[in-house]
Amino acid sequence: MSPTQPLKSRAATHRLVCRATALAVAAGSVLAVSGTAVAHDRPAHARHAHQATYRVDSAQLATGLYQSAYSERHHVLWATTAVGRPPVKQSQLLKVDPKTLKVKAAYTPPVTDPATGAVEAVYGVAVDDEHDTVWTTNTRNNSVSVYSQRTGKHLASLPNVAHAREITVDERHNLAWASGFGDGSLVAFDTRTFKEKKRVKVEGAGTAGVAVDKRSGTAYATDLNNNRIIAVSPYKSEPRFIPTGAGPIGIALSANGRTAYTADQKDGMLSIVDLRKGAVTKTVPTGAGALSVDADHRSGRVFVANRGTGTTTVVDPKKGTVLADLATGPNPNHVTVHRGTAYVVDKSAAGADRIDSVHRISLTRSH
Incomplete structure (x- = not known):
């Protein structure tokens, strides 16, 4: 999947943390690590104003x-x-x-x-x-x-989904939306019959991450080539374009569907986007090669996997502050959140036979 190739890490300290994590995971089946943060070179206002303690359990999974x-x-x-x-x-x-x-x-x-x-x-x-x-x-x-x-x-x-990259399911509207990075398309399939229901193609676009508002049925895809979000309603023929950060690749939505979060690979940022206004309201530095993002709809926290720095950053999107940076193996590739627990898969190749790992992040306490 060529669009997932990240920017190289610029922080040697993060590389050391990632290597240590990889060695620890390689030594046993499950590694538990608790911690608050690994400091980035970011503005003081974006650092850990409200720290939280998280537990990270890691295990080798597969190549x-x-x-x-x-x-x-x-x-x-x-x-x-x-x-x-x-x-x-x-x-x-x-x-x-x-x-x-x-x-x-x-x-x-x-x-x-x-x-x-x-x-x-x-x-x-x-x-x-x-x-x-x-x-x-x-x-x-x-x-x-x-x-x-x-x-x-x-x-x-x-x-016929050119370089199919990501997919998401809208259970309420019985649709599965897939991004076709190869030709800038967003394609919807009926989840009952598996037949194609809608196809929107944007010339020059590089559709990558995809999320769907299950209330309205609107699908949102990041356009990696043009620093924007492409919004497609199942009831309209023409897409809507919403600006976001540089090199957006991953995308997630808030619980009410009014806010989008994009992982901006080029400048290592999380962009917080008001979808009604069509504008970025906040940006939060997370780490080099920000690649994947997901939101916890219970707490509102947002998790960003940064492939370049080997960390997953936890963000309070309302305040625009970083709550924690957690070592999640070299080259974390994807994060998904379920009921407050985040799961991160990496491409560490740290174990025998180049085994990659999965990391489970859970909140233990906050202060």
């Missing part, structure tokens, strides 16, 4: 981790893995126990080329608990797929 999604129906964490460049022969959809951080089941995507052994490698992932399915993006195959949550069976492959 080639990309993204994860939580199923409340089954209380499992789904994660994707893919190794190498085309023809990709090693890829799995993993069912992970969120308590033990161990793999409960692993499913291999279907073979696409018997001559080479290439498979329909999975990268992005989203859960549809309403219909008991898992949706994946198959970036190298320009498609998305659907799997059964109960059995792991491959149910369908849906083509």
Whole structure:
């Protein structure tokens, strides 16, 4: 997934923290670390005005981790893995126990080329608990797929999503929205019939992260090429464009759907965007290569995975302050939040056979 290649870290101290974490994870199956922060070179007003203590539990999971999604129906964490460049022969959809951080089941995507052994490698992932399915993006195959949550069976492959990067599910409106980075498209599929329902293509765009307001049904995609958000309503033919920070790649929405949060890869920022006004209201420095973002709809806190610095930053978006920076392995690639707990997958390749890790972040106390 070429758009996920980050800026290089400029902070040697962060590299040392990440290496120490990787060594500790490699030494055992689960590592628990508690802490408040790892300091960045950021303005004083953006530092830890209100510190919080978090527990980070880490475990080696699999080689080639990309993204994860939580199923409340089954209380499992789904994660994707893919190794190498085309023809990709090693890829799995993993069912992970969120308590033990161990793999409960692993499913291999279907073979696409018997001559080479290439498979329909999975990268992005989203859960549809309403219909008991898992949706994946198959970036190298320009498609998305659907799997059964109960059995792991491959149910369908849906083509023509150019360099499919991310996917999200709107259970209320029975739609799965996928971003096609290759041609600047945003594509919606019916989660019941798997048929394509809507396609919007923006010339020159690089659609990357995608989120959906489940109240209005509006989908929002970051445009990595043009420093903006593309908003697509299921009821309108023309998209709306909303400016955001430099190099936006990940996106999440507030609980009420009125605010968007973008992880801005180019300048290592979190942008807080008022969607009604169509303007950035705050920016918070988080770390080099800010890549993925998710919001906790219970507390309002926002989590940003910074691939360059090897940290995940916790932000209070109302105050625009950083609550904590937590070491989450070299090259954290994706963060997802469920009921106050964040799960971060990295591309550390720190263990034997280049194993990557998963990190669970939970709040222990605040002051």
